[in-house]
Amino acid sequence: MKKHTLSESEKLDWIQLIRSENVGPITFHRLLERFETAKKALSALPEFASRGGKKSKIKICSRSNAERELKTINSSGIELIAATEPSYPDLLRAIPDAPPLIFVKGNKDILNRKTVAIVGGRNASINGKNFARKIGRELSEAGLVVVSGMARGIDAAVHEGALYAGKNSSELGTGGTVAVLAGGVDVIYPKENSGIYDSICECGAVVSEMPIGTKPQASHFPRRNRIISGLSKGIVVIEATARSGSLITARMAGEQGREVFAVPGSPSDGRNDGANSLIKQGAALVDSTDDILNVLDSMFIQPLSEDYDNGFAHAQSKNIDENQVDEARENIINCLGATAVQINEIIRECHLPAAIVSIVLLELELAGRLERHAGNKVSLLLQDMDF
DSSP states (O other): OBOOOOOHHHHHHHHHHHTSTTOOHHHHHHHHHHHSSHHHHHHHHHHHHHHTTOOSOOOOOOHHHHHHHHHHHHHHTOEEEETTSTTSOHHHHTSTTOOSEEEEEEOGGGGGSOEEEEEEOSSOOHHHHHHHHHHHHHHHHTTOEEEEOOOTTHHHHHHHHHHHHHHTOOOTTOOEEEEEOSSOTTSOSSGGGHHHHHHHHHHSEEEESSOTTOOOOTTHHHHHHHHHHHTOSEEEEESOOTTOHHHHHHHHHHHTTOEEEEOOOOTTSGGGHHHHHHHHTTOEEOSSHHHHHHHHHHHTTSOOOSBOOTTOGGGOGGGOOHHHHHHHHHHHHHHOOSSOEEHHHHHHHHTOOHHHHHHHHHHHHHTTOEEEETTTEEEEOGGGOOO
16 A cells, blocks of 8 residues: 555544554554455444454444544644554554554654664663763764653663754754653653653654553553664663563564664673673674664665555455355364464464455454464464363
């Protein structure tokens, strides 16, 4: 699908679809692949959910609710950008679970510049935060946009460094900074970073996929992390513990084909365990800004496709005979269990075209019977298992 700007009516369709029951980002893109427009997909939701085994009626976001949301957005000075639109970040558009809609407060144009992410622990040392500020400032001075999550510790220091570069440089090449939030773009979290937030809104951008007014919850942060890595060509990890959310972001970056960097630290400080482990696993070691720039410079010249397909266009699901789907459904369901399995394994085991498997999985997900996992894996939810 070629990039195009949505009309207000189309944006309402997109809001309705993504706010409907059991419709996540991957499901949204699959539905758009299948039906070409969100309006047609909305009409098909009840039938697809029923074929997937849903007993009750699927809950579809009402037009009036979508209209209220869009009215609030338009009156707030916040931009709502759809994945087909030219101002949507190209790097983020390329990941399989790209947010169909993102909210942007600030300068949306910064999102399509050269970007690198830096993340790390909240309980950071003074040395760790000082190094994060230095790297953030120097990368911004080199013309890169620095992306982070505006959390306490390393994230805040990174933004401070990039903001300092912007305020204290007359050079046009200064990059800037982007904060990706786990709540709505209008919800400052943590409150202590309100000054950083205001500065980013003035000379950078704040981004989220969550509706305006959404308070951040624990379950939102992994979703936020995939956007941080998805916006960036590479990700740098500083002072991350072995159980840090920064390692989740690094794993997502690897799955998205991004370069992973890590700053080494003393093994006697547990705050360095995660970053040191990443280096053992092959992450590029960083002790200066040049270590990052030398790797990324060549990567930034690689063009991205102008098409919007999230890697799904190969499935050709629009041309599938529904009788084939009916015949294959039971076989595909029998391949599923409580343990996540790769979709490619289901395709090989069932000897079926990818498009047919894709449609059946879509039906099951809309019925609330399927869960998607990282690495293109799926599992059947426990309530649908026979014991």
